[in-house]
Amino acid sequence: MPTTLAAQLAALELGHLSINTDRGTRTLARPEPEAIDHTLAAVWSDLFALFTDTILEDQAEELGWGFVNLFHRAATKASTRIDRATDEIRLLLATADGSEVHTSELEQQVERAQDAEAEMLALENLRETAAFLYLAETGSSWRPAGGSRLSHDALTTSAVVxxxxxxxxxxxxxxxxxxxxxxxxxxxxxxxxxxxxxxxxxxxxxxxxxxxxxxxxxxxxxxxxxxxxxxxxxxxxxxxxxxxxxxxxxxxxxxxxxxxxxxxxxxxxxxxxxxxxxxxxxxxxxxxxxxxxxxxxxxxxxxxxxxxxxxxxxxxxxxxxxx
Missing domain, CATH: 3.40.50.450 (Rossmann fold)
Structure with a gap:
C-alpha cells in the first residue's frame, strides 16, 4: 500500500487500484476467451438461422445490434459502479484517521471497485466478441447508440471513442x-x-x-x-x-x-x-x-x-x- 496520501491519489488517477486487500476465497475467474468465442458463435448462428426466410429477416441487422448492446449496457453499468467506488475511496483516503474501522471501510470499497472492474472487463470481452460476429454478419463496425465504445482490456479489440x-x-x-x-x-x-x-x-x-x-x-x-x-x-x-x-x-x-x-x-x-x-x-x-x-x-x-x-x-x- 502506498505510504503517502499523494501517492495513493496518484495511483487512483492512473486508473489502477493498487491497494492490496485479502480477498480470501471470493475471487472468481473471468470466463475463458475460448469459451466466450465458442458459446457466442453458437448462439449467434442459431439466432440468425431462426430469422432466415421469415418475416424477421429484414430486421436481422437491428436485432444483431441489440444482441451486442446487451453486453455493452451491462459493461457500462459496471463502469459506473467503479466510478462510484473510486469516489468513495478518494473521500476515505482524504479523511483517513488510521482507525481500524476506517481501514476496514476503505478495504471494502477497494474490493467493490475491483469486483466491478473484473465484471466490466468480462462483459467487454463478451461485447467485443459479439461485435466481431456483427461485423462478420453485416460488414459494419458495431457502435453504441450514444457515447463511446471503450475497451479496457488489451485482449479485446480497439477502442472507439x-x-x-x-x-x-x-x-x-x-x-x-x-x-x-x-x-x-x-x-x-x-x-x-x-x-x-x-x-x-x-x-x-x-x-x-x-x-x-x-x-x-x-x-x-x-x-x-x-x-x-x-x-x-x-x-x-x-x-x-x-x-x-x-x-x-x-x-x-x-x-x-x-x-x-x-x-x-x-x-x-x-x-x-x-x-x-x-x-x-x-x-x-x-x-x-x-x-x-x-x-x-x-x-x-x-x-x-x-x-x-x-x-x-x-x-x-x-x-x-x-x-
Whole structure:
C-alpha cells in the first residue's frame, strides 16, 4: 500500500487500484476467451438461422445490434459502479484517521471497485466478441447508440471513442488507458450512389486498400473519422474494426447548424494528423482538404471516380482519348 496520501491519489488517477486487500476465497475467474468465442458463435448462428426466410429477416441487422448492446449496457453499468467506488475511496483516503474501522471501510470499497472492474472487463470481452460476429454478419463496425465504445482490456479489440469525449479528456490531462494512443490519420468521405454492384464493391475495395497502404507507413495509426453510419465512414470504420485499429469518431454537433461540418474539420485537424485520406464528398470535405494542405499535412487524394486518384484518373482518361 502506498505510504503517502499523494501517492495513493496518484495511483487512483492512473486508473489502477493498487491497494492490496485479502480477498480470501471470493475471487472468481473471468470466463475463458475460448469459451466466450465458442458459446457466442453458437448462439449467434442459431439466432440468425431462426430469422432466415421469415418475416424477421429484414430486421436481422437491428436485432444483431441489440444482441451486442446487451453486453455493452451491462459493461457500462459496471463502469459506473467503479466510478462510484473510486469516489468513495478518494473521500476515505482524504479523511483517513488510521482507525481500524476506517481501514476496514476503505478495504471494502477497494474490493467493490475491483469486483466491478473484473465484471466490466468480462462483459467487454463478451461485447467485443459479439461485435466481431456483427461485423462478420453485416460488414459494419458495431457502435453504441450514444457515447463511446471503450475497451479496457488489451485482449479485446480497439477502442472507439467519441471525438468530443477524447478532446475533453485530453484537455483535463486524464489520459485513460482506453483512450487511443498513436498517430492520428483523418479519413473523410461522403455518401455515394453507384450504378452497379460492381462499382460499389470497387469503391469499398479502394477504401480498404488505401487504408492498408497508409497503415503500412503508420504502424501506430489511430483512425479519425466523422462516424457516419452509412457511406465511406462506415466502410472505413469497418476496416479499422477488422484490423483492430483504434478509432476517434467526430460526429456532427447539430447545435451548430451549418457550421457543424466546419467545426468538425477544425477538431480533427487539431489532432495534428500525419495524413488526411480524402474520398469524394461535399463542400465541407473540400474545405478540409484545403485546410490540410495549408497546414502542410499530407493528403492522400482519392476523390476521383470509384475512389481513384483524380490526377491519375485524368491522365489515364486523356491518354485513352488520345489513343
Amino acid at each position: 467519441q471525438g468530443r469525449e477524447f478532446l475533453k479528456a485530453r484537455a483535463e490531462g486524464k489520459r485513460r488507458a482506453a483512450m487511443p494512443e498513436g498517430t492520428p490519420v483523418v479519413f473523410a468521405g461522403g455518401r455515394q450512389t453507384f450504378q452497379t454492384t460492381d462499382d460499389a464493391k470497387a469503391y469499398g475495395d479502394a477504401i480498404w486498400q488505401t487504408l492498408d497502404r497508409v497503415r503500412a507507413n503508420v504502424a501506430d495509426m489511430v483512425l479519425v473519422h466523422g462516424g457516419d453510419g452509412k457511406g465511406a465512414d462506415r466502410l472505413a470504420a469497418s476496416w479499422a474494426e477488422r484490423h483492430k485499429v483504434p478509432q476517434i469518431s467526430f460526429s456532427l454537433d447539430t447545435r451548430l447548424g451549418a457550421r457543424a461540418g466546419f467545426r468538425r474539420n477544425e477538431q480533427m485537424l487539431g489532432l495534428k494528423p500525419r495524413y488526411v485520406v480524402a474520398f469524394a464528398g461535399n463542400g465541407v470535405l473540400e474545405r478540409l482538404v484545403i485546410q490540410a494542405k495549408e497546414r502542410s499535412i499530407a493528403v492522400v487524394d482519392r476523390r476521383g471516380p470509384l475512389g481513384t486518384n483524380p490526377k491519375h484518373h485524368a491522365r489515364v482518361t486523356s491518354a485513352s482519348m488520345a489513343g
